Amino acid sequence: MLEQYDDVISVKELCDILKIGRNRAYELLQTNQIKGFQMGRPWKISKTAIEKHLIEHSK
Template sequence: MFNQYDDIILVHDLTKMLKIGKNKAYRLLQSGQIKAKKDWTGHWIIQKAAVIEYTNVSKA
């Protein structure tokens, strides 16, 4: 699952992985449902493992 993505992804990748829009992606990140951090430029840095964790939890 998600093997074609790097270990660190950006919001653009997140939208493709979850088949969601940018607004939904930012809401998931800002709410902490998907754990991520911002870099010094303000871009979200997301670990692929956090997305996998989110998909596993949301299925339960």
């Protein structure tokens, strides 16, 4: 599922993967439900953080 994405993705790509809006994506990042980091202003998210989130919430 995530093979087509780089190891570190943007918020826009996060929205595409999870089929969510930008506001929800930022909420997930700001509440550490998905681990990410900021380089300057834009957020960066690792694929492993998304995979972890999906596994934890698929139970």
